[in-house]
Amino acid sequence: MQATITKSTGSWYIARTDSGDLWQCRTRGKLRLENLNTSNPVAVGDVVSIEPDPNYEHTASIVKIEQRKNxxxxxxxxxxxxxxxxxxxxxxxxxxxxxxxxxxxxxxxxxxxxxxxxxxxxxxxxxxxxxxxxxxxxxxxxxxxxxxxxxxxxxxxxxxxxxxxxxxxxxxxxxxxxxxxxxxxxxxxxxxxxxxxxxxxxxxxxxxxxxxxxxxxxxxxxxxxxxxxxxxxTPGIRDFGVVDLKENDIHLYFPEFRKYMKQCKFSNCSHTHEPSCGVLFALENQLIPEARYYSYRSILADEDDDIFK
Ligand SMILES: Nc1nc2c(ncn2[C@@H]2O[C@H](COP(=O)(O)OP(=O)(O)OP(=O)(O)O)[C@@H](O)[C@H]2O)c(=O)[nH]1
Ligand SMILES: [Mg+2]
Ligand SMILES: [Zn+2]
Missing domain, CATH: 3.40.50.300 (P-loop containing nucleotide triphosphate hydrolases)
Incomplete structure (x- = not known):
């Protein structure tokens, strides 16, 4: 039977079927799914296969997680x-x-x-x-x-x-x-x-x-x-550490850097110290906000800059 996870406590879950029935679930055995290497195997939003527990009403085991869209x-x-x-x-x-x-x-x-x-x-x-x-x-x-x-x-x-x-x-x-x-x-x-x-x-x-x-x-x-x-x-979180990113790709996620990046002398420019860097030029001339450049540097250095926490 297929259902969608609507609540997760980390040790048990609520799954809802298409007809609206709610099942209290635990995981059973090794779940087959792409290996995302997370400490919590099942998340809210997951589509799962569940097998009802014969001994308890509306209790089931999660036996499979369907491929996630994102x-x-x-x-x-x-x-x-x-x-x-x-x-x-x-x-x-x-x-x-x-x-x-x-x-x-x-x-x-x-x-x-x-x-x-x-x-x-x-x-x-x-x-x-x-x-x-x-x-x-x-x-x-x-x-x-x-x-x-x-x-x-x-x-x-x-x-x-x-x-x-x-x-x-x-x-x-x-x-x-x-x-x-x-x-x-x-x-x-x-x-x-x-x-x-x-x-x-x-x-x-x-x-x-x-x-x-x-x-x-x-x-x-x-x-x-x-x-x-x-x-x-969701519960409030203190920090947000980014994962699965290559250092060289981080600048691609700063859309406002794009047009200046094209002017960098080096194609592998990190925009931190290189001569003739389009991004540093833009920064100096206030064409990109300092705050965003600062975020870029701190993510690049993998630093937590939540100084206001
Ligand atoms: N003045 C004001 N207070 C707000 C507003 N939104 C929420 N609050 C207050 O902020 C406090 C915390 O609100 P919650 O909704 O519990 O905050 P939360 O983000 O769910 O917090 P966690 O569940 O701990 O992650 C409550 O006292 C709310 O009344 C707002 O727009 N203006
Ligand atoms: Mg809350
Ligand atoms: Zn550069």
């Missing part, structure tokens, strides 16, 4: 060898970010954007909590828009406390399967509930001392609306 994998941080698959078979991945309470660093956003491109998952940046930006709101948002102006990024802004501000975003994701990810406390679960009040994902507080979230959501879970929109809420 996926998002990250490392917990640069030192970690543990790879985690966040979700699979996605139409889009949304980074929910906030500029205050807590602040999401650009490095974290850029790692996510790069990961989406390299795994063929369309990415969306949703800047939440704009209600907290006060008088500086325009300034803050303008800065974000100018940093990403030529980065081919889809950006939405709004506040999960103001449902009217979410209309465009809601239309954009209608009918799709979409992953919500980001730091703890940025409002992923609040956003989900605001978009679809019929859901009641648990929402947490922000700690006063550090303006951080408290890891309220502990499992990845897919919520499905009547019209077929599927939103996957």
């Amino acid at each position: 996926w998002i994998i990250r490392k917990a941080n640069k030192l970690s060898s543990q790879r985690q698959i966040l979700a699979s078979n996605l139409d889009a991945a949304v980074m929910v970010a906030s500029l205050v309470a807590p602040r999401t660093s650009l490095g974290f956003i850029d790692r996510f954007l790069l990961c989406g491109q390299s795994f063929h998952v369309p990415t969306i940046l949703f800047i939440n909590k704009v209600d907290l930006l006060g008088e500086q709101r325009q300034e803050f948002l303008q800065e974000i828009h100018s940093i990403y102006a030529h980065a081919e990024v889809e950006i939405h802004t709004g506040s999960a406390l103001d449902p009217d501000s979410l209309e465009d975003f809601k239309k954009r994701i209608n009918g799709q399967r979409v992953l919500l990810m980001g730091h703890s406390g940025v409002g992923k679960s609040t956003l989900l509930n605001a978009l679809y009040p019929q859901f009641s994902a648990k929402v947490g507080n922000i700690s006063n001392a550090h303006s951080k979230g408290k890891h309220t959501t502990t499992f990845a879970e897919m919520f499905t609306t009547e019209d077929g929109t599927q939103l996957i809420d």
Whole structure:
């Protein structure tokens, strides 16, 4: 019997069949699938074959994972060898970010954007909590828009406390399967509930001392609306280590570098120190944003630059 994983705790799963039946599942034996080398073998979004357990009602074993269309994998941080698959078979991945309470660093956003491109998952940046930006709101948002102006990024802004501000975003994701990810406390679960009040994902507080979230959501879970929109809420993550990338390819995922790269003297230019480098020239002449170049360098050096964590 085929089913789709809608919830993952790491040790057990909920799988939903096409007719809507829910099965509580565990994995059994060695699962046959492409070797992605992740610490969690099964992810929300996976299509699986399950075999009902004869002894317990609505309990089953996952015996096979079908080929995935795409996926998002990250490392917990640069030192970690543990790879985690966040979700699979996605139409889009949304980074929910906030500029205050807590602040999401650009490095974290850029790692996510790069990961989406390299795994063929369309990415969306949703800047939440704009209600907290006060008088500086325009300034803050303008800065974000100018940093990403030529980065081919889809950006939405709004506040999960103001449902009217979410209309465009809601239309954009209608009918799709979409992953919500980001730091703890940025409002992923609040956003989900605001978009679809019929859901009641648990929402947490922000700690006063550090303006951080408290890891309220502990499992990845897919919520499905009547019209077929599927939103996957996930636990907040601190770091986003990119995986499966060749050093020489990293610059390809910075669209705004492209036209300047063509002017580099050396075809294997790393844009870090070489003479007659088109990217360095563009940087010096403010043709590419410093923040994006900084992200490029830190990803190249495989450094975590989440200084605002
Ligand atoms: N002012 C304001 N507060 C918000 C907004 N969105 C969420 N919050 C608040 O931020 C806090 C954390 O929200 P959650 O939805 O639990 O955050 P989360 O991203 O799901 O966090 P984890 O589950 O820990 O990863 C709650 O107190 C929300 O009320 C917003 O747009 N504006
Ligand atoms: Mg949450
Ligand atoms: Zn160069």
